[in-house]
Amino acid sequence: MSQFLTIQHLYKTFGKETVLQDINLTLDKNTVLSLLGSSGSGKTTLLKIIAGIETADKGNIFLEGNNISDQKPQERHIVYLYQEALLFPHLNAFENIAFGLRLQKMNESLITEKVHLMLKNIEMTKHAKKMPPQLSGGQKQRISFGRAMIIEPKLLLLDEPFGALDASTRSKMQELFKTLAHNMNLSALFVTHDLKEAIVMGDQIGKIQKGQLVQYETKNEFFNDAFSGVQKEIDFWKSIGQNT
């Protein structure tokens, strides 16, 4: 597999606080890397730097072998998805999905065709005309995915996209994302603070703590790391099982 995304020796400080310290990361094409980290660990800053909406103090980012460190966000073909769906409130579901295509000044009939196909993929066809306040949290997140994926970005950055959803909707959205990621050959960085979600969503796993990143070669290496928290989780469920 070719190395799709490479980050080398990345640093970021805000005032006197070091947020990211010597970050090194690689991602293969068509894979999803889960980044596990608690609040304030620097994971959001890392994603924003990769997307180009925040600048690094030092370090380089390579996408498909090209150094994109100084490129504008518009030129990177990387979409950053926030925890909130952030649908444009003046546009209906259809127009929200069509947004990126309209920026490209694509032919109207092609836009209609592509948006209808995307609506079908995200199971939102009957909600196409609805305005954002008329959609539930899960539906908004689906539209947000559709809006990002329709422009076929090289890389998708997801910053705890299911953090605000209830357990049932969250599980459905995880399934949907996995299916779409597989069908559309997506490469993505998936940030979460939920251990189970990180394992379910990622082909690979990394852990970011106090601005430092550990990337595991395999999932097994992650499971066996005493500091990953996996063993603790297993012990907890075992103790529940023994007590019942």
Added chain:
Amino acid sequence: MIKRTLQYGFIISIGFPVVFLLVLSLGRRWAYPNILPEQISFANWEFLQQSDSKLFQAFFVSLGISLCVAVFVTALGFVISKFIAYSQRRNTFLVLAYIPYLLSPVIMAIIFQYYFIITGLTGTFLGVIIAQFLVAFPFGIIIYLNFWNAQLKSMEELSYTLGGSRWQTYKKVLLPLSKNALMLCFFQVFLISWFEYGLTNLIGSGKIRTLTVSVFNFVTEANIFYAALACFLLILPPMLLLYINKRFILFVEKTEL
């Protein structure tokens, strides 16, 4: 029922002064205890147009000044307030924006006057526009500052990552979302400029006669019929703006549903 009563009350409270001023400006020989004047004529209107006061010219001068000031403040304030809102010195700029209102516009005019005399702007149309702009611009910044928030910034960044240029992001995201803020700023600044007296009188130095300046002159002359006519013209544009603003906001609310 209560809502409708309040609506009618609101309409009457605004409509009555307008109608009263109109009748007063058209009326002749209106003595107590008559409910209406004995004669209705355009004599006052004709006289004022023929006299030196040139009331209708003053109306259009005022309209020109207020529209220019409102358009410039609305447009420039929108762009500059964004940089201030996301700046680390946001609070410092906010304090600075309140200075013209702490000092009062007339004091500001006295401060400006020296520079306006040097640059030859005193007593000119452009001079009055610039002076009013300098006072109204910080007000525009204050109006916009709360509009720029973290969510809007995230939407802007999202638009960039979806491939939008700065211009496309302004056109397709920021401007549509800021319709109400833009309308509010335009409306408020227009009113500030329209009713501005002290600063306009000082910088205009009697050569630029706006409608507000004319109204004060008639009031000091104790000519209630002429003052009524000038007042009637004075409140027409704000009434029209209020009507447009209300219709526009109602329309936006309906389409959002």
